[in-house]
Amino acid sequence: MPEPLFSRYRDAIRGLDLSAVTAPERIPEAFLLARAGRYSTHYIPFESVHAQARVVVAGITPGFAQWKNAMREAQRALAAGAHDADVLRAARLAGAFSGAIRPNFVALLDAIGVQHWLGIASCATLFDADAGLVQVSAVLRHPVFVDGKNYSGTPAPLRQPFLREQVLRWFAQEARQLPDALYIPMGASVSATLDWLVEEGVIGAGRVLHGLPHPSGANAERVAYFLGRKERAALSGKTDGARIDAARAGLLAQMDALLAGRRG
Template sequence: MRHPMPDVLFNRYRETIRSLDLAAVATPHQIPPAFLLGREGRYSAHYIPFESVHEHARVVVVGITPGFAQWKNAMREAQRQLAAGSDDDAVLHAARLAGAFSGAIRPNFVALLDAIGVQHWLGIASCATLFDADAGLVQVSGILRHPIFVDDKNYSGSPPMTRHAFLREQVLRYFAHEARQLPNALYIPMGASVSLGLDWLAEEGVIRRERILHGLPHPSGANAERVAYFLGKKERSALSAKTNGAQIDAARAALLAQMGQLFTR
């Protein structure tokens, strides 16, 4: 089962999305003003139809924020669903899943989760089914749910969101609301800036610290060597100078220990 937030912003934006000329939006600067949620100095937040929440999700994959390309993909899918006469819940669900972990990133991500035993904790054969038969067990999120642009470019984590009042407010207003609906889930940060943000939310009492799985290499293709070493597919002696094998070993050991403790609770 999934449900949107009680104060679904989609109600306000439904017709604006329906009439949006996506072909005329080639840069963040060209996003129509109607979608602006807030602006402070160089920073702006823009609505994306991502309210859908899997209320029985046991794994929450947390990226930093949707980028401009994902904004367009989500809007395109929402328009397609609206044109087909789908109900609001179906529109929001489809829009949120549009492009989520597609391409090479998905098998890497699945292999990393399986390597630390997340599939056993979930009671499934492999985390591969999280993108198919067991999709209800996973929530793919951004700690900044709505796209953040800095000088009309995708926000990439610098400066840290925890040091910026506008960004902290965005996290608390949207992601924290979602996290409170999923208190027993595992939270998997995609990147160092997201890790810092989740730790801050743990300090704020929103998420339990022991439920945050720090230390997985980012599953992107650009991170292939770290992923291969974490998975035992590359020898330490074969690593390039840019990859810290000892650090990855320590992260893997800590994650395995953390998963072991979760099994006893």
């Protein structure tokens, strides 16, 4: 069930003039959740949790563009008379892994066998018929800005008390609702944060899938090599083929163990 937080912001979202919000510092104070020195975090309607989700894709935090897209979608849904739960679901899905990043992401998940874990033919349907099986999230659920700019992951959340508290307050709450899900971190800071949540008992041991290349276009060579679409001899000097090989082997072994454990 959605938290009551949305009810506090519903009217502010309805009345928000998005055209006037041209930068993070222009976000109205009504949406400010917390501030500590250079850091601020602002409400985004991302409270929807798919109770049946069996895969959680975790990024670092929504950026300003994603905040605007979510608010725009929430306004559209509210204007259409949608119920709160439907507004929140639509806002959270708006723009999730859109564009060129989506086919890369699907191919990476299929390559390690996540579709078998889910019992579907391909992870491509996670963005359509099987959308309820995946939770697209962020370890810092509500957008964090540093000096009015998108937080990029530095310093790592675990090294900054304000950020660590945000992880525990919002993301850990989601994770406790999805005890049987697998977690796919998008980036090194996210990986470290998920490992910490495993140590804290929030996420089960062995349920974090480390080592998938980020599916962005900027990471095209690593993705291509992981998927076997590029030979090792053709890699540029910036790509460590041995490291990718080891990550792939580890992920395949981990998925085999998870599937075997479920069958057992």
